[in-house]
Amino acid sequence: MRIFKNEKALRPEYMPEHLPYRENHLRKLKLYFSQFIEEPGSICPKVIMIGKTGTGKTVTARKFGMEINEKYGNKNLKYVHVYCYSKRTLFSVLKDIAQQLGVALPKRGFSISDMMQLLLDTLEEKNLYIIVTLDDVFHLTDVSEEEQLSDFIKFSEEMYHKTGKYRIGMILISQDSRFLERLDRSARSLLGNVKIEFEPYTKDQIYVILEQRAREALREDAYDDDILQMIADVAGADEERGAEGHRGDARFALDVLWQAAKLAELDGSSRITPEHVREALKHSVPGIPVEYLEGLSLHKKLFLLAIVRALKARKNQAYVPFGIVEETYNIICEQYGERPRKHTQLWEYLRELKRLGIVETRLSGKGMRGRTTLISISTVNISIPAEPLEGLERILEDLIRRDMT
Ligand SMILES: Nc1ncnc2c1ncn2[C@@H]1O[C@H](COP(=O)(O)OP(=O)(O)OP(=O)(O)O)[C@@H](O)[C@H]1O
Ligand SMILES: [Mg+2]
Structure with missing residues (x-):
């Protein structure tokens, strides 16, 4: 069941006809x-x-x-x-x-x-x-x-x-x-x-922005006002909480709506439910704007996906050694039918991701035999302590699929 009528209208690079409040x-x-x-x-x-x-x-x-x-x-x-x-x-x-x-x-x-x-x-x-x-x-x-x-x-x-x-x-x-x-x-x-x-957008303003974009992006009977209101409540600034966390951030609000719509489609649902919004809120990765991910080459995306999956597999650890990421990357390439890039190339990718502020690296402590580079996803700005890795994985998979078709 299609939820979207024009998915692009919810993407960050989309240029809306009007910019309310601006x-x-x-x-x-x-x-x-x-x-x-x-x-x-x-x-x-x-x-x-x-x-x-x-x-x-x-x-x-x-x-x-x-x-x-x-x-x-x-x-x-x-x-x-x-x-x-x-x-x-x-x-x-x-x-x-x-x-x-x-x-x-x-x-x-x-x-x-x-x-x-x-x-x-x-x-x-x-x-x-x-x-x-x-x-x-x-x-x-x-x-x-x-x-x-x-x-x-x-x-x-x-x-x-x-x-x-x-x-x-x-x-x-x-x-x-x-x-x-x-x-x-x-x-x-x-x-x-x-x-x-x-100024940070208020709840009412976020609501209006969401409404405008939803009208262009989604089928009319795939959502209702409550859905938008739910997102606006979390994403809008207000007197009590000002602009703390991601309040006032229209990108965050639009991203949540996009993800909720995606989840609804994955579910085969005919409309977005509050449950989809809750899920989407949990999975949002406000720290890393999707437009930056979109700009990465296919293999940088595959490599980043490897970092995410390797971290996910080591549940409670913040860092994963380069070697494990490389193994994971090779497996992922096989899954996607892509020829894996060489070791030295992967170091380049790592440097680039680091430069973009998407990942952090450090050397393993002296105790370990042979120092090895440890990699972590940067968590700057992430204000929702849910499962950002899950969200990032999903977005990457989606972008990779788009790259490959
Ligand atoms: N008034 C508005 N009406 C419609 N869409 C808006 C409005 N303001 C922001 N947006 C949308 O919200 C998203 C974020 O906006 P934008 O990229 O301009 O933020 P920014 O201030 O540059 O943030 P950053 O400092 O993180 O770069 C974009 O998708 C943009 O289209
Ligand atoms: Mg900007």
Whole structure:
């Protein structure tokens, strides 16, 4: 029995037609950028967007960007969205911007300043103006690379001195303002103080958001208002509990609804029941947004699934040795009819998953013979102490199935 009519509408990357409760934020953005748009080059707008997870920062910026690209994209103004989560160095951020602008990059031997120069030349040559969003920008201020974000902010200013035109407008998105403290003084003052705050969504607001997405994603008789209300009650912020845990997080709410719908389908049920919602709440993995998992290659997903299964098999232990994960991975590959990747490749995968904050590793204690790498799923942010592994396993299986068809 199909519960979904258009499953995509519940996925995180889906762009809804309207963004309830964010119309004002969108209007402010347009206002701050209006002069840059009307008289490109005259000013260098920089806007900071701050709000907790799932409060609509990314979706609002992307909406703004889509409108820019639709209206002016074939003229000389372009919007570019960079996810710093998966970049983490100024070099790869610049590379991403260049690629989105269709600039051909030499394969190697390219330094940061070469990259900046290339970008600058391209903008000049094509007479382009860009609005760049650095999403989750705090990743660029990770300890060793503190000064990199500062460099980027100064970069756009230097261009002005060279050419008399401001070619880059900037939107910086972050969950809190701490990244500002890591900037050096001149970058800090160049950045200015234009801030748009994203408040956690209340229960009523979450309800409205769920309702809008449910209408597009689910068959009309597959759910009723109570189902949405149940989720909104858990996911919405309120006076008593404020925005603790995942309250106020629309991504979490939508994920629970998606999972409840999945469970209903798996059950062969004709509708989503409260029991499905309860199950889904237990299985939700708020710590790791599904969109990050989706971006992993097939074999990284298979490898992560191996970590999850290996951990599940060792019930009460937080860590599992690399060797066991490798064995599990080989078995999983066999099950899926995939040729397993080599040992060294798996180390690469592990490093990548670690870099993304999805897994943690440490070396086994001195007591053990021969030190071995132990792996654990990172539990940052997981606010529901139920069975997150189960939820993660299910999501991964689902994504893998989709990759393979
Ligand atoms: N006002 C809204 N109307 C409809 N959908 C929304 C709204 N706000 C957020 N969403 C949806 O909720 C999910 C999370 O939103 P978004 O990714 O923008 O959050 P975020 O603030 O960027 O969170 P994070 O800090 O974790 O990146 C997305 O699927 C988005 O489409
Ligand atoms: Mg975001």
